[in-house]
Amino acid sequence: MDIAILGYGRMGKEIEKAAISRGHNIVLKVDKDTIEYDITEADVAIDFSVPASAVGNIANCLNNGVPVVSGTTGWLADYEKITTLCKQRKGAFIYASNFSLGVNIFFELNKKLAEMMAPLEQYKVSMEEIHHTNKLDAPSGTAITLAEGIIENSAYKQWALEVAKANEIPIVAKRIPEVPGTHAVMYHSEVDTLEIKHTAHNRKGFALGAVVASEWLVGKTGVFSMRDVLNLG
Numbered sequence: 001m002d003i004a005i006l007g008y009g010r011m012g013k014e015i016e017k018a019a020i021s022r023g024h025n026i027v028l029k030v031d032k033d034t035i036e037y038d039i040t041e042a043d044v045a046i047d048f049s050v051p052a053s054a055v056g057n058i059a060n061c062l063n064n065g066v067p068v069v070s071g072t073t074g075w076l077a078d079y080e081k082i083t084t085l086c087k088q089r090k091g092a093f094i095y096a097s098n099f100s101l102g103v104n105i106f107f108e109l110n111k112k113l114a115e116m117m118a119p120l121e122q123y124k125v126s127m128e129e130i131h132h133t134n135k136l137d138a139p140s141g142t143a144i145t146l147a148e149g150i151i152e153n154s155a156y157k158q159w160a161l162e163v164a165k166a167n168e169i170p171i172v173a174k175r176i177p178e179v180p181g182t183h184a185v186m187y188h189s190e191v192d193t194l195e196i197k198h199t200a201h202n203r204k205g206f207a208l209g210a211v212v213a214s215e216w217l218v219g220k221t222g223v224f225s226m227r228d229v230l231n232l233g
């Protein structure tokens with residue numbers, strides 16, 4: 001396939017390597033300083049840019065009939081606007097806060113665990129995410145997806161950074177140089193702590209997942225998720 005990479009930073013460069021290793025061509029690399037480009041040169045676009053540019057980049061793909069995979073986090077206030085546009089244009093779109101196989105299994109485990117812990121009032125949930133110091137958004141998109149998975153399956157109503165009220169899930173976001181991405185969900189009681197945790201050792205799993213998602217998306221119409229790509233039910 002001919003792939004456009006929108007955002008040629010840490011992830012864009014990792015995606016280029018993963019795509020080439022799977023036999024694809026990179027026909028466009030779009031960065032902040034790219035002045036004009038024709039997105040229709042690509043069979044599919046993969047956007048890992050910055051929160052402020054993601055919506056414009058995705059809309060440009062959809063308006064030009066190019067399927068688009070987005071991993072950029074921090075723009076979800078506009079998610080509905082994008083899914084509406086995708087449906088109007090009969091386009092194809094996937095967003096995932098995390099494209100790695102391990103985290104997508106972690107998302108499923110997290111929902112199951114939340115369901116099991118919900119009746120146990122002696123346990124209080126909390127979350128921690130750790131990322132590199134260049135990350136623009138907090139909490140991470142992955143942490144938000146994890147919190148939503150708990151909210152769907154328990155009496156918790158909302159998440160909050162650091163200080164949380166009753167019925168809110170407290171999320172601690174730490175920034176430490178070079179950390180690719182660590183997420184933990186903890187249930188504390190007076191007598192013990194139960195914890196599930198995912199630690200990315202590098203960015204290869206995110207990049208491979210995004211390329212696999214782009215292969216899966218081409219030829220389809222609709223709004224999809226990694227659950228669809230990985231057939232997780």
Ligand SMILES: NC(=O)C1=CN([C@@H]2O[C@H](COP(=O)(O)OP(=O)(O)OC[C@H]3O[C@@H](n4cnc5c(N)ncnc54)[C@H](OP(=O)(O)O)[C@@H]3O)[C@@H](O)[C@H]2O)C=CC1
Nearest residue numbers: 007008009010011031032049053071072073097098099206
């Ligand atoms: N879903 C997932 O699995 C993962 C998601 N992410 C997310 O992906 C995003 C990118 O992460 P990362 O690669 O580490 O960040 P980087 O900052 O390394 O890369 C982002 C790139 O986008 C460029 N950019 C800025 N404006 C535009 C624009 N208008 N169009 C295209 N590109 C632009 C930036 O250029 P400049 O530096 O010049 O501003 C930079 O090169 C983040 O939102 C991050 O949270 C990261 C890893 C996994």
Ligand SMILES: O=C(O)C1=N[C@H](C(=O)O)C[C@H](O)C1
Nearest residue numbers: 073097135140141142180181
């Ligand atoms: O910015 C990052 O680096 C990452 N961002 C994603 C997120 O916000 O969840 C995914 C991964 O944790 C790395």
